Amino acid sequence: MPTVTFLNDLGPDGVPKSIDVPAGTSILDAAKRSHAQVGYACGGVCACSTCHVYVRSGLSSLSAQKDREEDILDKAFDVRASSRLGCQAKLGSAPVEVEISRESRRAYFDEHPESRT
Numbered sequence: 001m002p003t004v005t006f007l008n009d010l011g012p013d014g015v016p017k018s019i020d021v022p023a024g025t026s027i028l029d030a031a032k033r034s035h036a037q038v039g040y041a042c043g044g045v046c047a048c049s050t051c052h053v054y055v056r057s058g059l060s061s062l063s064a065q066k067d068r069e070e071d072i073l074d075k076a077f078d079v080r081a082s083s084r085l086g087c088q089a090k091l092g093s094a095p096v097e098v099e100i101s102r103e104s105r106r107a108y109f110d111e112h113p114e115s116r117t
């Protein structure tokens with residue numbers, strides 16, 4: 001099973017949160033399972049861009065980007081070549097490391113105010 005690591009979201013042990021998930025799982029679902037701080041204002045239906053992440057390694061192993069994802073990413077902040085929407089990017093067999101975008105973390109804390117420290 002591929003491992004997803006959220007480089008800029010540390011667990012209580014000070015280590016980046018990571019989780020092993022079956023191939024075909026989206027980065028957003030991996031984030032939910034590992035309690036990583038990835039927002040998902042539209043519920044994961046490719047309509048908001050709050051699940052925006054930067055893929056630091058394993059980008060080529062992810063599912064191909066479709067037109068709809070590109071259209072939504074066009075509306076996101078600070079889009080880079082490594083940008084993907086977590087709800088649309090599905091894992092292949094390789095491990096993936098991602099950095100959660102600022103807009104995604106902001107959305108996560110709006111959705112989970114109890115998580116603010």
Ligand code: FES
Nearest residue numbers: 042048049051087
């Ligand atoms: S959660 Fe809204 S586009 Fe991914």
